[in-house]
Amino acid sequence: MAKDNRRTAIAAGIFMAYAGMALTSGAHAQAQSEHFPSKPITIMVPFPAGNSTDAQMRILAQHVGDKLGQPVIVMNMPGVGGTLAPSSMARSAKPDGYTLSTVAGSVFRLPYLQKMNYDPATDFTYVIGLSNYNFGIAVRADAPWKNLAELIDAAKKTPDQITWAGIGQNSAGNIALIQLSRKAGFALNYVPYKGGAPAITDLLGGHVSAIGEAGWGPMVESGKMRLLALMGHKSSQYPGIPTLKELGYDIHADAPLGLVGPKGMEPRVVKILHDAFLEARKLPQYQEILRLNSQPYDYMSTSQYQQWATKQIATEKRQIAELGLKAE
Secondary structure: OHHHHHHHHHHHHHHHHHHHHHHHHHHHHHHHHHOOOOOOEEEEEOOOOOOHHHHHHHHHHHHHHHHHOOOEEEEEOOOHHHOHHHHHHHHHOOOOOOEEEEEOOHHHHHHHOOOOOOOOOOOEEEEEEEEEEEOEEEEEOOOOOOOHHHHHHHHHHOOOOOOEEEOOOOOHHHHHHHHHHHHHOOOOOEEEOOOHHHHHHHHHOOOOOEEEEOOOHHHHHOOOEEEEEEOOOOOOOOOOOOEOOOOOOOOOOEEEEEEEEEOOOOHHHHHHHHHHHHHHOOOHHHHHHHHHOOOOOOOEOHHHHHHHHHHHHHHHHHHHHHHOOOOO
16 A cells, blocks of 8 residues: 555656646746747748749838837748748747748649648648739730630640740649640640749740749730730739630639748737738738739738638649649
8 A cells, every 4th residue: 555655646746747847838938929029030931032922021021020129031942842941941940930931822732742741731820811923824915816715726726836834833823724725625835934034034035925824913014925814813903804714714823822830839929920910011012012913912811821721722632633633
């Protein structure tokens, strides 16, 4: 009996020790969140410096840093189809709110095309949906095709002569063009690029016939490119340009841009970040860069962004299976 009592006392002591450690750890985490932020915040951007996403995040970072009283540093980490930055953050960053990443559509798609070291359903804390990329089909301003029907007709008659540029195989634009080619009945002669800038450069240089991507806004606005159709949202800037759905094709391509942190972030910290970025979105210079790039001013709250991500994961998985897509 005495031995049993001693064992019980020892077990109780061990339990109390662990409980004390847990309480101390919990209290420390709570104290940290109550004083958030107390040091610089880093936002990882999965695209090169000078990219439209990079430019937007630098505008937001400046304002959020001023608002929160700590610098917000933008770190560019392009690679792996736009997933290197968020996957690196998910693997190595603490869930304390000091390391965040922007994410776009490829984050939800690539895990179903190849083995990735992250799961978009479980490895992120979704903070805020900031905007959206509107995809479109555009040609040079002096191209002979005045509308999408004429371009498709040319692609049917001379498929080898009509080339379509985009940002890599299995990108949102590429998938939409694959769907369009199958529904409209033409052979897709697709030329993948590592970024939007070189694709647009080759289009303007006459090396490709058309582009099916986002990022066409500045060139269309300057009169150097002609927009034939929108692959996603209707645009108030270009009310006369039809969407693919308006043209009878059940296709929608977009890529909401948002901000995420590692899994397990404190709700209080998430709210502080959400509210600061929500306020920063009102800046005239931020709204202007969205307008210039013809990006819809789409906002999602923390809960809305999480719900959207859950649905998008299922959508990407279904589309990849239906189209029989494979990794590059």
